[in-house]
Amino acid sequence: MRSIVVAYAVALGAVAAVVVCRFVFGPLLANTLPLVTLFGAVAVAVWAGGYRSGLVAMAAGLLVCVGICLWPHSPNPPLLGRSSFDLAAYLFISLLIIGFGEHLHRVRRRMADKNREIDLALKRAEESERRFRRLADTAPVMIWASDEDKLATWFNKQWLDFVGRPLEQELGNGWTENLHPEDSDRCLQVYTSAFDARMPFSMEYRLKRHDGEYRWVLKKGIPLYGPHDEFSGYIGSCIDIGDHKRLEQSLRDADRRKDEFLATLSHELRNPLAAIRNSVEVIKRKDHIDGDLRKVGEIIERQLKHVSRLLEDLLDLSRVSHNKLVLRKERVEIGAVVQDAVERSRELIDKNIHDIVMAPSPAALFVDADAVRLSQVLCNLFDNAAKYSEGPSPIEIRWEQQDQEVVVCVKDQGIGIAPEMLDRIFEMFSQSVPARTQSQGGLGIGLSLSRHIVQLHGGSMRAKSDGPAKGSEFIVRLPLASNAIGRRDEAIPADDSPAPGQNRRHRVLVVDDSRDSADSLTMILSASGHEVRAVYDGEAAIQAAGTFAPAIILMDVGMPGVSGIEACRRIRAEQWGKNIHIVALTGWGQTTDRQRTFEAGFNDHLVKPVDPAVLMKVISEFPAPG
Numbered sequence: 063m064r065s066i067v068v069a070y071a072v073a074l075g076a077v078a079a080v081v082v083c084r085f086v087f088g089p090l091l092a093n094t095l096p097l098v099t100l101f102g103a104v105a106v107a108v109w110a111g112g113y114r115s116g117l118v119a120m121a122a123g124l125l126v127c128v129g130i131c132l133w134p135h136s137p138n139p140p141l142l143g144r145s146s147f148d149l150a151a152y153l154f155i156s157l158l159i160i161g162f163g164e165h166l167h168r169v170r171r172r173m174a175d176k177n178r179e180i181d182l183a184l185k186r187a188e189e190s191e192r193r194f195r196r197l198a199d200t201a202p203v204m205i206w207a208s209d210e211d212k213l214a215t216w217f218n219k220q221w222l223d224f225v226g227r228p229l230e231q232e233l234g235n236g237w238t239e240n241l242h243p244e245d246s247d248r249c250l251q252v253y254t255s256a257f258d259a260r261m262p263f264s265m266e267y268r269l270k271r272h273d274g275e276y277r278w279v280l281k282k283g284i285p286l287y288g289p290h291d292e293f294s295g296y297i298g299s300c301i302d303i304g305d306h307k308r309l310e311q312s313l314r315d316a317d318r319r320k321d322e323f324l325a326t327l328s329h330e331l332r333n334p335l336a337a338i339r340n341s342v343e344v345i346k347r348k349d350h351i352d353g354d355l356r357k358v359g360e361i362i363e364r365q366l367k368h369v370s371r372l373l374e375d376l377l378d379l380s381r382v383s384h385n386k387l388v389l390r391k392e393r394v395e396i397g398a399v400v401q402d403a404v405e406r407s408r409e410l411i412d413k414n415i416h417d418i419v420m421a422p423s424p425a426a427l428f429v430d431a432d433a434v435r436l437s438q439v440l441c442n443l444f445d446n447a448a449k450y451s452e453g454p455s456p457i458e459i460r461w462e463q464q465d466q467e468v469v470v471c472v473k474d475q476g477i478g479i480a481p482e483m484l485d486r487i488f489e490m491f492s493q494s495v496p497a498r499t500q501s502q503g504g505l506g507i508g509l510s511l512s513r514h515i516v517q518l519h520g521g522s523m524r525a526k527s528d529g530p531a532k533g534s535e536f537i538v539r540l541p542l543a544s545n546a547i548g549r550r551d552e553a554i555p556a557d558d559s560p561a562p563g564q565n566r567r568h569r570v571l572v573v574d575d576s577r578d579s580a581d582s583l584t585m586i587l588s589a590s591g592h593e594v595r596a597v598y599d600g601e602a603a604i605q606a607a608g609t610f611a612p613a614i615i616l617m618d619v620g621m622p623g624v625s626g627i628e629a630c631r632r633i634r635a636e637q638w639g640k641n642i643h644i645v646a647l648t649g650w651g652q653t654t655d656r657q658r659t660f661e662a663g664f665n666d667h668l669v670k671p672v673d674p675a676v677l678m679k680v681i682s683e684f685p686a687p688g
């Protein structure tokens with residue numbers, strides 16, 4: 063409002079000034095250019111206040127001219143031409159001036175607005191920059207920025223405090239001086255290639271701290287772009303992860319030690335187990351033993367199997383956590399695997415007086431699977447169904463084809479599973495009922511292992527239950543093998559039949575530093591008609607192999623002095639040792655252990671405690687002498 067009043071005042075003032083000038087310079091100008099000076103007043107008014115003050119000046123000029131013309135005794139020539147043409151020309155030219163002046167006035171105003179906006183934006187940018195730097199200097203991370211030429215342009219206070227150098231020394235490529243010499247090339251390579259590709263990057267490297275210690279840091283960076291999407295460099299952060307790294311390493315060490323411990327424990331337990339197993343076998347083979355002794359033998363055998371299975375689970379646990387579980391896949395018929403697993407669980411099922419109700423698929427269904435591992439999975443499900451149900455109650459086993467999958471369901475009417483535990487029971491060591499409150503509790507690793515094995519086969523496994531005391535159902539899905547349906551008689555039968563040549567007699571050398579194991583094994587083999595000699599160290603084994611000339615050597619691997627590996631190598635180096643069938647009998651059952659024995663020249667690798675039936679089969683399959 064105030065500016066309009068000022069503009070009108072300027073318009074009237076300009077007209078007044080023109081009139082005064084006209085009178086003052088009247089004699090000089092005579093009658094020439096009667097209107098031109100008034101145009102000047104209009105132009106000044108438009109410039110100062112826009113078209114409205116221009117119109118005011120034009121109207122005021124018109125009034126002044128007409129007034130002077132009407133004044134009859136004017137000493138000066140009239141300002142205005144006398145004709146109405148002059149009047150019209152005055153109005154027309156004034157309007158043109160007003161139009162043009164208004165345009166200029168607007169342009170000027172727009173420019174002024176723009177300049178004001180730029181000033182404001184600059185102030186805001188300065189403010190935001192100040193805020194960012196204060197924030198960056200108080201943040202608990204190191205922050206850096208670089209320009210589009212990969213040169214560092216800024217580091218926050220934390221960075222400078224960490225390296226203990228002033229900003230000037232860090233700028234450009236200065237920061238690279240503190241990189242660990244072993245990490246420098248890799249770090250610069252990641253940095254440069256990320257820059258060239260305009261990609262975010264993340265890397266770990268060692269950076270020298272102000273006290274000279276190299277610390278592991280995690281550095282991240284992202285590209286920066288201007289308002290018009292033009293690349294303008296990188297900004298990023300860096301944190302000290304030295305403590306984290308140390309913790310990670312100590313966890314890895316602890317994990318490795320745990321694995322070593324598990325492996326050693328199971329090895330150490332296997333030796334005495336092997337001796338016990340062999341001894342029981344010797345007792346069993348006696349023709350005349352009384353009923354009580356036979357019963358005791360059976361109890362020991364049953365418990366041995368249980369402990370052996372727990373040991374196997376413990377070892378599998380460490381294999382799974384290191385992705386070392388290897389499958390030996392072949393085309394197997396699922397019904398045969400189910401039968402095999404049922405037989406393995408038979409004892410527990412019978413003990414708890416359960417009934418097995420089988421609903422097989424009408425056609426034989428084949429899967430590409432490791433039959434032993436798959437049987438282990440199903441056996442765990444059957445054992446659980448038997449363990450977690452009060453007998454007598456039925457355990458239903460169903461298998462069928464659904465789309466391209468074989469689905470095996472194991473359903474019981476036992477203690478059931480609470481809804482919140484349905485998924486958790488597949489976690490390692492997870493038990494919905496603590497083992498110590500269960501007479502037949504386990505380690506809580508069976509389901510976790512089973513699911514892992516099923517997933518390795520490309521399948522899935524889940525549990526269903528309507529809640530506690532409502533029974534449970536476990537559903538295993540496996541991809542069908544291509545050309546998966548066939549006749550049942552095509553299925554590979556479980557090979558329990560005696561091997562051909564079961565009655566072959568061989569000369570066998572038994573080598574084990576555990577005398578109990580060696581002697582008990584010798585007794586079993588002798589009872590089966592083989593000619594057996596036992597020795598208790600590697601050196602004696604080499605000598606006996608030369609003099610006794612065995613067809614088969616059953617040799618422990620880990621022995622003090624000359625190990626089984628070395629003994630085997632030295633026997634193989636001899637001409638007479640080339641054709642001996644050497645079997646490793648060891649507590650070490652990992653894939654790497656097998657590799658080691660095969661490389662040393664062993665023909666077979668059996669893990670203690672070996673089922674005597676398996677051992678007999680291995681020996682009897684060996685061709686008869688002569």
Ligand code: ADP
Nearest residue numbers: 446450487493494495504505506507508509534
């Ligand atoms: P374990 O049986 O050795 O404890 P698993 O991994 O085989 O270990 O099973 C984990 C837990 O899942 C068991 O402790 C039990 O609480 C629950 N569970 C497994 N199977 C059943 C079942 N059929 N009915 C009820 N609970 C079950």
